[in-house]
Amino acid sequence: MSLLCETPRPSRRAVLMTGGALFAWAYLPRFARAADNRDPRLIVIVLRGALDGLSAVGPVGDPDYAGLHGDIALSLTGPHAALPLDGFFAVNPAMPVFARLFKARQAAVVHAAATGYRERSHFDGQDVLESGYAGPGHVATGWLNRALESLPAGDRVATLGGLAVGPSTPLVIRGAAPVLGWAPQSLPPPAGDLAARVLDLYQHRDPVLAVALQKGLDADRMALDDQMVAKAIKPKGGLDSAAGMRQAAQGAAKLIAADDGPRVAALAFDGWDTHVNEGGATGRLATLLGGLDGAFEEFEKGLGERWKDTAIVAITEFGRTARINGTVGTDHGTGTVVLLAGGAIKGDRVIADWPGLKPAQLREQRDLAPTSDVRAVLKGLLADQFGLSAAVLGDKVFPESAAVKPMTNLVV
Amino acid sequence: MAIPASNSQPDPALVASNRFGLGAKPGDRDRIAGDPRGYLKAELRQPDIAMISLDDPAYASLLGSTPAIQASMAANVQRKLERERMAAAQPAMATASVQEMPAQATPARSKPVQPKPAQSAPTQAAPAQPMPSPTAPAKPAVPPVEARLFRAEAQARFDKAFRAEAGFVERLVYFWSNHFCVSAAKGPIVRASAGAFEREAIRPFVLGRFADMLMAVERHPAMLFYLDNQQSIGPDSRAGRNRQRGLNENLAREILELHTLGVGSGYSQADVTSFARILTGWMMAGREGRLGEPGSSVFNANAHEPGDAVLLGKTYPAGGMGQAEAALNDIARHPATAQHIATKLARHFIADEPPPAVVTRLAKLFTRSDGNLRALAAALIDMPEAWSTPLTKMRSPFDYIVAIRRAAGPGPANDPGQSLNWLSALGEPLWQPPGPNGFSDQADSWASAEGMKIRLDIAWQAARQVKDIGNPNDMLDAVIGPSASLETRQAVARAESKQQGLALLLIAPEFQRR
Numbered sequence: 001m002s003l004l005c006e007t008p009r010p011s012r013r014a015v016l017m018t019g020g021a022l023f024a025w026a027y028l029p030r031f032a033r034a035a036d037n038r039d040p041r042l043i044v045i046v047l048r049g050a051l052d053g054l055s056a057v058g059p060v061g062d063p064d065y066a067g068l069h070g071d072i073a074l075s076l077t078g079p080h081a082a083l084p085l086d087g088f089f090a091v092n093p094a095m096p097v098f099a100r101l102f103k104a105r106q107a108a109v110v111h112a113a114a115t116g117y118r119e120r121s122h123f124d125g126q127d128v129l130e131s132g133y134a135g136p137g138h139v140a141t142g143w144l145n146r147a148l149e150s151l152p153a154g155d156r157v158a159t160l161g162g163l164a165v166g167p168s169t170p171l172v173i174r175g176a177a178p179v180l181g182w183a184p185q186s187l188p189p190p191a192g193d194l195a196a197r198v199l200d201l202y203q204h205r206d207p208v209l210a211v212a213l214q215k216g217l218d219a220d221r222m223a224l225d226d227q228m229v230a231k232a233i234k235p236k237g238g239l240d241s242a243a244g245m246r247q248a249a250q251g252a253a254k255l256i257a258a259d260d261g262p263r264v265a266a267l268a269f270d271g272w273d274t275h276v277n278e279g280g281a282t283g284r285l286a287t288l289l290g291g292l293d294g295a296f297e298e299f300e301k302g303l304g305e306r307w308k309d310t311a312i313v314a315i316t317e318f319g320r321t322a323r324i325n326g327t328v329g330t331d332h333g334t335g336t337v338v339l340l341a342g343g344a345i346k347g348d349r350v351i352a353d354w355p356g357l358k359p360a361q362l363r364e365q366r367d368l369a370p371t372s373d374v375r376a377v378l379k380g381l382l383a384d385q386f387g388l389s390a391a392v393l394g395d396k397v398f399p400e401s402a403a404v405k406p407m408t409n410l411v412v
Numbered sequence: 413m414a415i416p417a418s419n420s421q422p423d424p425a426l427v428a429s430n431r432f433g434l435g436a437k438p439g440d441r442d443r444i445a446g447d448p449r450g451y452l453k454a455e456l457r458q459p460d461i462a463m464i465s466l467d468d469p470a471y472a473s474l475l476g477s478t479p480a481i482q483a484s485m486a487a488n489v490q491r492k493l494e495r496e497r498m499a500a501a502q503p504a505m506a507t508a509s510v511q512e513m514p515a516q517a518t519p520a521r522s523k524p525v526q527p528k529p530a531q532s533a534p535t536q537a538a539p540a541q542p543m544p545s546p547t548a549p550a551k552p553a554v555p556p557v558e559a560r561l562f563r564a565e566a567q568a569r570f571d572k573a574f575r576a577e578a579g580f581v582e583r584l585v586y587f588w589s590n591h592f593c594v595s596a597a598k599g600p601i602v603r604a605s606a607g608a609f610e611r612e613a614i615r616p617f618v619l620g621r622f623a624d625m626l627m628a629v630e631r632h633p634a635m636l637f638y639l640d641n642q643q644s645i646g647p648d649s650r651a652g653r654n655r656q657r658g659l660n661e662n663l664a665r666e667i668l669e670l671h672t673l674g675v676g677s678g679y680s681q682a683d684v685t686s687f688a689r690i691l692t693g694w695m696m697a698g699r700e701g702r703l704g705e706p707g708s709s710v711f712n713a714n715a716h717e718p719g720d721a722v723l724l725g726k727t728y729p730a731g732g733m734g735q736a737e738a739a740l741n742d743i744a745r746h747p748a749t750a751q752h753i754a755t756k757l758a759r760h761f762i763a764d765e766p767p768p769a770v771v772t773r774l775a776k777l778f779t780r781s782d783g784n785l786r787a788l789a790a791a792l793i794d795m796p797e798a799w800s801t802p803l804t805k806m807r808s809p810f811d812y813i814v815a816i817r818r819a820a821g822p823g824p825a826n827d828p829g830q831s832l833n834w835l836s837a838l839g840e841p842l843w844q845p846p847g848p849n850g851f852s853d854q855a856d857s858w859a860s861a862e863g864m865k866i867r868l869d870i871a872w873q874a875a876r877q878v879k880d881i882g883n884p885n886d887m888l889d890a891v892i893g894p895s896a897s898l899e900t901r902q903a904v905a906r907a908e909s910k911q912q913g914l915a916l917l918l919i920a921p922e923f924q925r926r
Binding site: 212219275 | 643861899
């Protein structure tokens with residue numbers, strides 16, 4: 001408990017306010033960054049189903065936390081003690097890799113964050129999160145793809161395109177910019193020149209399918225180049241299982257690490273809708289968080305020396321109720337966490353203007369009130385990694401969001 | 413937006429077999445050609461066409477949801493006892509393994525309970541269990557009862573699809589099953605009963621009334637369990653006051669958002685919470701049988717929130733189970749529900765962006781006919797747009813695999829394993845959608861890079877396992893017909909082998925689009 005006294009609560013806002021001035025060099029033009037031999041990468045992990053931010057990174061220093069989150073609240077004591085981050089926040093013990101990266105200044109948390117969406121439908125919430133639009137109803141293109149499209153013509157990152165991991169392409173990376181698709185699978189490949197013949201037929205009769213198939217074949221070829229990966233990609237589980245998450249990251253890392261591989265990638269992990277028996281330090285959510293932690297570890301391992309240039313961001317459509325519901329789970333809420341990891345992240349920080357958990361401080365007396373905008377975090381990453389301007393980010397990438405300023409100082 | 417090269421009026425026979433049906437079998441086109449609309453409508457007149465009857469000897473291995481859930485409950489007890497026995501026998505080793513595994517994922521090591529005495533084949537009677545080695549958990553000698561029931565249900569679904577005439581009514585079954593989806597990933601109870609749920613709550617009503625299907629779905633144990641109503645307890649009910657448990661709003665929200673009114677149709681958070689109170693008490697009877705036969709759907713008055721409740725501005729007087737029935741009956745007939753269902757049906761059968769006029773006509777008919785789903789199905793067939801809109805949608809993975817089987821032969825007998833693996837590889841694992849909104853119904857979702865690569869692999873694998881391939885050119889005529897493009901004809905005709913020719917047919921645009 002002594003840890004709790006060390007961090008005065010107002011400091012969290014201070015962290016947010018002071019950062020920008022010190023690190024203005026992050027906004028030097030891109031050619032300046034090229035001179036320091038950086039080759040930035042951005043990996044976006046969408047956690048579908050609404051992650052309970054208060055169980056992933058618990059505000060153990062908030063006196064109201066334990067009472068609200070009840071049996072599933074994280075605690076610094078006991079057999080499954082949470083891993084302290086800064087004296088006020090502690091991460092779920094299922095995430096030792098994230099805790100290690102945090103201490104090594106390669107992981108950070110933005111807490112009490114939400115998109116601009118304020119209803120509680122998963123599907124609309126995911127559409128807003130992934131499309132980057134202010135409201136639901138836009139499902140053709142995602143913000144990550146539009147970010148690629150917004151790069152100057154001939155830009156290397158834009159030319160190399162994006163990577164979508166999984167059998168279907170997450171909305172966040174759908175759009176006009178080229179996207180490679182890849183998923184762990186193990187069917188015997190066709191013999192002879194069947195693929196070439198089909199491509200020829202598609203090019204004449206169905207160009208859309210031709211493009212899709214060509215990309216699928218390309219991705220498979222790249223991932224299979226390495227015998228070790230070839231052996232490892234027998235499907236181990238869906239992307240709602242810990243093994244499946246780890247495996248998806250392993251394959252994706254291989255593709256992203258390649259010199260001519262994509263520089264941005266999107267993965268979607270399912271299963272975070274924990275209405276019942278969510279568990280806290282152990283249980284269902286902890287198992288999923290362990291899968292996410294495994295994905296961070298696989299990226300760290302697989303990216304090798306490219307890890308230092310990589311930023312990974314894990315985002316979810318909204319948070320969950322601060323108070324546990326009648327079934328030891330949580331219902332749909334608002335504020336939650338954004339998790340950042342990677343060698344490019346300026347780590348060892350929980351960035352939060354903490355709103356508090358007293359009844360009057362909760363949104364509609366039930367949800368963690370949002371004080372940071374998820375889009376600000378994403379804009380900050382896109383600005384720092386790829387040099388996109390605030391104007392482009394506020395108009396084309398995240399339409400009608402000029403008022404949401406990019407969060408500065410997220411990248412080393 | 414996916415737009416195939418040709419925008420001319422599609423071949424009516426192809427519309428009947430692909431847009432509305434499950435794909436042609438050799439010989440089907442002769443029956444369709446003269447009167448494609450009549451061919452489809454004939455299915456709507458056959459009584460019980462959608463049913464899978466347990467009286468049919470072909471489906472003898474299936475169980476109703478209640479005995480299926482009972483078998484799962486019994487197996488769960490066995491698994492628990494087995495774990496405890498192991499823990500007592502070898503404390504150090506067992507403790508280590510239990511700590512590492514989440515409870516839900518603990519593999520079954522016990523002998524599963526036989527669901528039906530008649531079913532126990534000699535191969536399944538394997539009481540002698542080898543001791544697990546310290547390094548690896550023992551592989552069960554028989555698959556857990558949930559997995560066996562699941563596979564039997566999957567086999568029944570594939571068989572029914574293979575045997576169907578046009579398959580339009582089966583397509584309706586899949587549409588509604590995806591609209592009202594449950595997921596086997598929830599746990600053993602849903603895995604054991606997902607197939608039974610479809611047979612009991614969807615199939616009997618696909619040509620009946622929407623309100624009846626809604627009622628059957630929302631009180632089915634698989635749905636109550638999947639969307640957590642099993643656990644939701646009225647805070648002021650007797651059970652709520654005694655046990656310090658309370659509401660779970662999952663089922664209430666998804667009924668309003670997904671099953672009936674649709675998102676953004678005007679209900680509020682207060683409506684969701686109020687509806688959750690109304691729905692308390694709708695439960696599945698537990699293993700002890702205190703509330704009724706274990707695994708059956710029951711009303712638990714002790715858990716029901718007492719008092720009147722307001723939903724969408726209307727007050728539903730306290731009335732036990734009838735309170736939720738009255739509410740469901742009203743929202744089933746709400747104009748927003750009509751609009752929501754009309755849009756989804758038109759999107760499924762016509763285009764990702766359906767013609768607004770089609771949606772309007774279907775919504776009006778929904779309201780006028782009191783949700784008569786047979787009338788809606790017939791109206792879809794009668795829509796001129798259904799016959800003029802280009803075939804730009806993609807076959808879903810399930811429909812693609814069924815179309816392959818219907819064109820090229822049924823695949824491995826009595827073993828749905830290959831088809832189930834294909835479905836998972838294509839991103840549509842059977843009865844296991846990523847969320848309660850079901851699988852996507854947009855062409856883009858299924859025409860992904862990864863998806864197309866896997867479709868190609870599957871076409872090749874399917875073509876390779878056909879023992880006696882006839883002339884692929886004749887098969888093209890039989891399955892696609894005269895509207896096959898010149899390029900597709902040439903590609904099939906010039907293939908280097910019969911296998912390759914058949915694979916080209918199974919991957920051709922005319923076989924993918926609908």
